[in-house]
Amino acid sequence: MSTVPIHKDHNEISVEEFATLKQKVLEARDLSYSPYSKFRVGCTLITESGQYVSGANIENASYGACICAERTAISKALLEGNRKFKVIAISSDSKEPISPCGICRQFIREFGPNVPIYMFGADGSFIKVFLQDLLPLSFGPENLGVNPQDA
Numbered sequence: 001m002s003t004v005p006i007h008k009d010h011n012e013i014s015v016e017e018f019a020t021l022k023q024k025v026l027e028a029r030d031l032s033y034s035p036y037s038k039f040r041v042g043c044t045l046i047t048e049s050g051q052y053v054s055g056a057n058i059e060n061a062s063y064g065a066c067i068c069a070e071r072t073a074i075s076k077a078l079l080e081g082n083r084k085f086k087v088i089a090i091s092s093d094s095k096e097p098i099s100p101c102g103i104c105r106q107f108i109r110e111f112g113p114n115v116p117i118y119m120f121g122a123d124g125s126f127i128k129v130f131l132q133d134l135l136p137l138s139f140g141p142e143n144l145g146v147n148p149q150d151a
């Protein structure tokens with residue numbers, strides 16, 4: 001049994017935003033380059049200014065060079081000048097919602113210690129968890145005296 005609190009609400013965003021987010025994150029899987037695992041993952045985030053930014057996993061013949069969907073989406077958003085995110089959504093072709101890997105949890109943490117993560121199953125089913133529950137007692141920019149909003 002999981003001890004991680006699982007939520008079913010989407011209080012951070014409106015009903016309309018949730019519908020758009022769901023559509024975009026399910027579509028984001030189509031961007032995936034995953035010929036090795038054939039496991040397509042999509043990620044869409046909503047920036048503080050309300051912009052939707054999507055990414056997908058990008059694999060490589062040198063397997064260690066694979067990048068997860070969460071990190072491609074966040075990198076894209078960062079390069080467009082964003083530093084804060086309202087929510088991060090993830091989708092895959094699995095019926096059950098999937099949770100971000102350890103590296104992505106740390107990557108997400110840099111830009112918000114407690115961002116809500118919306119996880120979608122392939123059928124559109126949805127659960128929400130908070131980053132703090134996936135990565136408790138985390139190490140972050142504050143520990144090095146850095147504020148990512150200023151960087």
Ligand SMILES: O=c1ccn([C@H]2C[C@H](O)[C@@H](CO)O2)c(=O)[nH]1
Nearest residue numbers: 037039041057068069099100101
């Ligand atoms: O949360 C996750 C979990 C896995 N993957 C990718 C990495 C790899 O390309 C494939 C199989 O692990 O799925 C993601 O993009 N996000």
Ligand SMILES: [Zn+2]
Nearest residue numbers: 068100101104
């Ligand atoms: Zn990952």
